[in-house]
Amino acid sequence: MGIMQRAVNWIYALAADAFYKKFRNDTLRAGEVNRETLQEILKVNSETVYGQMYRFSEIHDTVKFKREVPLTAYADYEPYIDEIAAGKEKVLTADPVMYFGLSSGTTGKQKKIPMTAHSRKSVNMAMIFLQHGLLRQALKAARKGGKGLLLMNMLQSGSTPGGIPTGAATSGGAQSMRKVLPYFWTSPPEVLAIPEQDTANYLHLLFALTEQNLTYLMSPFSSGIVQLFGVLSQKGSQLAEDITQGHISRELYLDPEIKVFLEQKLKANPQRGSEIQKELERGMEGIASRLWPELSYVSCVCGGSFSIYEDKLKYFIGNTPINSAIYGATEALIGLAPEVNQPTYVIAPRAAYFEFIPLEDSELDEPSTFDLDQLQVGQAYEIVVTTWAGLYRYRLGDIIKVAGIYNTSPIVEFICRKGQLLNLTGEKTSEAAVQQALSMALKASNTAIEDYTTTLDLGTITGHYNFYLEISPDRRGFKEISTFRNTLESCLTQANPRYGAGVEGNRISPCEVKLVQHGTFQKVRQELIKRGASVTQVKIPRLIRDQYLISILEAHIEKHS
Missing domain, CATH: 3.30.300 (GMP Synthetase; Chain A, domain 3)
Incomplete structure (x- = not known):
């Protein structure tokens, strides 16, 4: 590890610990902090079209907020989002909309979720520092820092008539972190901009395999890491040969200019290529820790519908701890994992204002809601969020179950999507x-x-x-x-x-x-x-x-x- 990398790790660790301490203090009075967050959101956005319609400036407590502002769904925002997409400002938020995060559209019509500089920054800080601060408390091995493999992309699918970029929410976040990527992750930023999944996975593996001291693997979902090892099982010998020779296989479809640029970052390493080939010949079971002896953890969501991939993931990674990292949606960050090997999350009190509808009332149009410090362990709820980026009392559609309490903030596990x-x-x-x-x-x-x-x-x-x-x-x-x-x-x-x-x-x-x-x-x-x-x-x-x-x-x- 070079001097610059050690310096980055040291600064990163200090920042992560500072974010963790602030988060821990917030969870000691989670309900108060969350209600304060609501007041800040309403104050900032009181002069917007939506804020004036519902008289945000006159709302000073949650009782009036819940009485005066209706519960909403995406359809309620479509006219406003169309106006923002065309270039109109101060419709839902006082801050300009910098990006539209696109939902996957797997459960219905694809949604365009507004993101502001404030909302993007808060998510990025949680991803980079806060999540790692919690992990450092839960897993001592994570404190050593080092580089990891990140399965993410920076692809933008287009832009609106008003010139606002659109794409997956994480793509916008990755774009904004482009300058720091080389200090934390093995893949050059150019790999994160490749649209073909198989090609991108091959290159993610190629650069990760050159880093013998790799300390973690990170993907939004466990399915992504399982697919990555699927590529390794099929193309492992080819990858080993590329590392031996210091080039990228001709069989890989890649833009010639990008290929030349990426090959400049590779150095022939026959010894490492030989090590990789020997481990491949021993089989794929537990191969992760054999290829990367310093591997401390794997970061990905494993709960809910992703639990179907758990056995296969463990086949590849053995007993390497799994950190479920962050629970979030395109609309908002929700919580962070306080422990490894547990797909549960502490609600982050400053991420948004949260309300919860008891599961038995979730089919009602205007059910009563509870604040995050009013929930019962063992009970299931539908999540409602009021966000910094212009969604108010928005029914997210996620059903969670309260698994415990972290100081005074609930620990939740994702159960399913409403309607599934x-x-x-x-x-x-x-x-x-x-x-x-x-x-x-x-x-x-x-x-x-x-x-x-x-x-x-x-x-x-x-x-x-x-x-x-x-x-x-x-x-x-x-x-x-x-x-x-x-x-x-x-x-x-x-x-x-x-x-x-x-x-x-x-x-x-x-x-x-x-x-x-x-x-x-x-x-x-x-x-x-x-x-x-x-x-x-x-x-x-x-x-x-x-x-x-x-x-x-x-x-x-x-x-x-």
């Missing part, structure tokens, strides 16, 4: 129940899958659930569909007895299992990326209603199934 229910006759099988049932069935059958999704099939009198599964290539333990379907049916009943009662009462037909060809879900991802989803943050919807996406699945069903 398999519901034919009022049985309400949640995404969490589907996940539990599928995991139980896979374990009982000694079967591993690459990915899955579900649909509701109303083509019969009673209707049924369809499960589309992409079985892992080795097909270990999988014998025949009918046997697995029976196991899954039993597990669904265990996870949701109301489902079993519906089947027994002939109100629901038994589920169907459809095996799809290897690579099918990658085709679904590519379609979602075409629609604007981030290359590194694209998520497979666990319930698909989009007919074109269903047609992709149906076109790739294995013939013998």
Whole structure:
């Protein structure tokens, strides 16, 4: 580690510890801080079109705020966002909108979420310093610093008629951090601007493999790191050869100018190339710590629908600790992980003003809400946010469960997205129940899958659930569909007895299992990326209603199934 890198690590550690102390102090009086945050947001934005409409300047407590300002959804903001996109200012926020973060569109119409300099900075500071400050408390090995591999991109999909850039929310954040990227991550910034996912993953691996003292791997979601190791298993020898020779393979499609620029950053290293090849020959199980002996942790979201990738991730990384890092959405940062190997998050009191709707009331149009210091451990809630970037009492659509308390701020775990229910006759099988049932069935059958999704099939009198599964290539333990379907049916009943009662009462037909060809879900991802989803943050919807996406699945069903 060079002098400059050690200096950067030292400064970084000081800043991370300072952010952690401030955050810890905030959580000691989380409710007060959060209500103070609301007053600051209202004061700053009181002279906007929206602020004047709801008389923000006259609101001095949460009771009046909740009484005077209605709960909202994205549709309520579309006219205002169209005005901002055309160039009008001070519509939702006093600060200019610097960027529109695009949602993935996996659960409906793609949204354009406004981002200001203030909102972007707060998220960036949380990503760079606060998250690491918490991690340094939870994991001593993380205190040594060093460089990591970051799976992120800086792609902008376009701009609005008024000239405001658009793209994935993290892309805008990465763009604003461009100058500091080389001090923290192994990939040159140019790699983060490559649109082809397979090409970008190859190059991320190439530069990470040259860094023998790599200390962490970081991706928004666990699926991204699993895909990265998939590239390593397929292209490992080619990568080792590139490092040996100090060049980039001719088989990789890459703009000639970018290739020349990136090759200037590579140096031939036959010894490292040989080490990599030897570890590849030993197999992929636990390969991460063998390639990078200084690896301290892997940072990615593993909870909720991403838990399906956990076994495969651990196959590659062994016992390396997993830090679930940050829980957030395009609309707002929500919380940060206080512990490793736990997909739970402390609500960040200054990130936004938070309200929570009890799950049993989430179908109501104007339900009562609770502040973050009024929640009950063990209870589930829908999240509502008022943000620095112009969303007020916005129903985020995330359902969380309170797992504990950190000082006075709740620790939450993500359960599912609202509306992600398999519901034919009022049985309400949640995404969490589907996940539990599928995991139980896979374990009982000694079967591993690459990915899955579900649909509701109303083509019969009673209707049924369809499960589309992409079985892992080795097909270990999988014998025949009918046997697995029976196991899954039993597990669904265990996870949701109301489902079993519906089947027994002939109100629901038994589920169907459809095996799809290897690579099918990658085709679904590519379609979602075409629609604007981030290359590194694209998520497979666990319930698909989009007919074109269903047609992709149906076109790739294995013939013998």
